[in-house]
Amino acid sequence: MNISQINDEYSVTGQISVDDLDTIKALGFKSIVCHRPDGEEAGQPSFAEIAARAEELGLKIAHVPVGPMGVTPEAISGMVDALDDFDRPMLGYCRSGARSTAVYQKSQHLRG
Numbered sequence: 001m002n003i004s005q006i007n008d009e010y011s012v013t014g015q016i017s018v019d020d021l022d023t024i025k026a027l028g029f030k031s032i033v034c035h036r037p038d039g040e041e042a043g044q045p046s047f048a049e050i051a052a053r054a055e056e057l058g059l060k061i062a063h064v065p066v067g068p069m070g071v072t073p074e075a076i077s078g079m080v081d082a083l084d085d086f087d088r089p090m091l092g093y094c095r096s097g098a099r100s101t102a103v104y105q106k107s108q109h110l111r112g
Contacts, residue, residue: 003027004097009088010104012097017045018053024091031060031086033079035094035103037067060086066099071106079107 001020005011015036016024024032032054038046047063054061064078083090092100 002097003091004101006101006104009083010090010092012092012094012100012104014093014096015044016050016093018049021050021053021057021059025057025059029059029089029091031082031088031090032062033082033086033090033092033100034061034063035066035075035092035099037065040067040095062086064103066094066103071099071103075103076107076110079103080110083107 001013001016001023003011003013011029016032032050034047034050036044036047038044051061051063062078062082064075064082066072066075092104094100
């Protein structure tokens with residue numbers, strides 16, 4: 001994992017594995033948002049696999065996929081909901097972290 005901190009409430013990384021979740025918890029993250037659609041790449045862990053272990057560890061998790069159409073209004077709305085509902089610090093992930101950064105940045109104007 002190569003975690004990049006955006007600010008005190010939000011950081012991003014590329015694809016995580018189920019095994020990474022213990023480290024994510026130990027680093028102090030309280031919630032996770034997956035911005036990667038399931039089945040985007042062969043061998044990618046499914047959201048359900050990641051979510052099951054995250055929930056076992058007490059981490060809140062949401063799936064707000066950002067696919068080939070880019071950051072949609074639905075993705076922005078889903079991100080705002082996650083930010084409103086989940087404790088922080090929050091970790092967003094996708095394949096590289098770029099979509100997780102973009103959807104967060106675009107959600108900020110709606111949060112005031």
